[in-house]
Amino acid sequence: MAAAHHSAALRAPAHPMAKAGYGKRDAPDQAPPRATDFAGLEPREAAIAAYLDRLPEGAAIGYKVLAEELPDYGQQACRSALDRLTRAGHLRRIKVHVTVADGQMRWVTRTYFSRTARDADWWAAHVRFVRGLDAPGQPPAPAPAATDVPGAAASATGAPGASGAPGVSGAPRASAAGASAAGSAPEPGVRASRSDAYAVLAGLGRREPRLQLSESECAELEHLAGEWLARGVGREQMIRALTSGLPESVHSARPLLRKRLETKMPPTPAPHPEKDHPGEQIVGAVMMCLFCDEDETTTTLDHGVCRDCRADIARDEAAGLTGDVPDTFLARPRGGVDVAARVAELRSATARPVLPAPRPRR
Numbered sequence: 001m002a003a004a005h006h007s008a009a010l011r012a013p014a015h016p017m018a019k020a021g022y023g024k025r026d027a028p029d030q031a032p033p034r035a036t037d038f039a040g041l042e043p044r045e046a047a048i049a050a051y052l053d054r055l056p057e058g059a060a061i062g063y064k065v066l067a068e069e070l071p072d073y074g075q076q077a078c079r080s081a082l083d084r085l086t087r088a089g090h091l092r093r094i095k096v097h098v099t100v101a102d103g104q105m106r107w108v109t110r111t112y113f114s115r116t117a118r119d120a121d122w123w124a125a126h127v128r129f130v131r132g133l134d135a136p137g138q139p140p141a142p143a144p145a146a147t148d149v150p151g152a153a154a155s156a157t158g159a160p161g162a163s164g165a166p167g168v169s170g171a172p173r174a175s176a177a178g179a180s181a182a183g184s185a186p187e188p189g190v191r192a193s194r195s196d197a198y199a200v201l202a203g204l205g206r207r208e209p210r211l212q213l214s215e216s217e218c219a220e221l222e223h224l225a226g227e228w229l230a231r232g233v234g235r236e237q238m239i240r241a242l243t244s245g246l247p248e249s250v251h252s253a254r255p256l257l258r259k260r261l262e263t264k265m266p267p268t269p270a271p272h273p274e275k276d277h278p279g280e281q282i283v284g285a286v287m288m289c290l291f292c293d294e295d296e297t298t299t300t301l302d303h304g305v306c307r308d309c310r311a312d313i314a315r316d317e318a319a320g321l322t323g324d325v326p327d328t329f330l331a332r333p334r335g336g337v338d339v340a341a342r343v344a345e346l347r348s349a350t351a352r353p354v355l356p357a358p359r360p361r362r
Contacts, residue, residue, distance in 0.1 A: 015065075024055055096110060124287070
């Protein structure tokens with residue numbers, strides 16, 4: 001019987017897939033496949049675990065789908081088996097808040113499967129990692145960009161040994177940038193560096209003479225133009241937006257441009273958190289009950305299953321509803337022999353041949 005259960009894994013390529021973004025996900029840092037991966041489980045749980053292990057990412061692995069694909073078990077049996085797999089550390093269901101490529105936000109549910117059994121602490125750390133934080137065995141979260149370069153001040157003042165030290169060749173530039181940001185005056189005879197926003201405003205007069213600005217006017221409007229660029233608008237796109245549809249006569253360019261920069265300000269772009277898969281960006285994640293829509297923010301989960309669902313499973317097991325499906329209810333027999341087809345074959349082999357009718361005598 002165990003061999004019949006394991007043979008179901010051969011049908012994995014035909015297994016239905018979940019909607020895009022949902023379904024099975026492989027947990028990271030798993031050991032290579034071995035014949036003894038699920039030896040510690042009961043035969044039913046081992047068979048279903050081996051079947052899940054062979055499924056591709058994105059496959060639908062709810063207990064109702066499994067009951068349709070695995071002829072030996074009904075829905076109660078599959079639900080009970082998945083519950084035991086969660087307690088053994090092979091399954092967790094996580095609800096993930098993502099921003100998709102078109103900027104819309106939605107919640108998706110994913111069931112993470114681990115061939116290697118994990119404890120509850122590992123799964124909790126994995127959920128934190130999905131939210132963009134660090135977790136044991138995972139790639140570390142990106143470190144924040146350093147605002148100060150060690151040794152920059154020493155290099156700027158010409159301290160001995162500052163030049164030629166490994167990794168400090170860019171320190172003078174960093175120091176100059178910090179001094180400029182702090183408002184320090186540039187060295188005599190050296191033109192202060194201007195931002196891209198300032199350059200766009202200063203170049204408007206060459207594109208459209210009616211929008212010629214003075215140096216002080218460019219500095220006054222620089223922060224508004226800089227906000228356009230920070231929101232992802234290109235320089236040429238901003239120039240077209242400021243120069244198109246002008247009135248015939250422009251008495252003063254500064255108030256006109258201020259008005260346009262404020263009223264035509266593009267929207268704030270969607271946030272860009274750490275990516276989980278191409279085309280989407282993770283915003284948040286919470287652990288979810290494997291069988292219902294409750295999550296860890298609304299109920300207490302015991303190894304990935306809420307108390308109500310676990311109580312329902314316990315009642316089904318006590319009532320004997322989680323065993324194998326009887327042979328009389330199966331769409332196809334367990335042994336792989338189609339009894340009806342075999343009986344029809346035997347009947348056709350033993351049936352008497354039909355003789356032609358005799359000709360009448362004259």
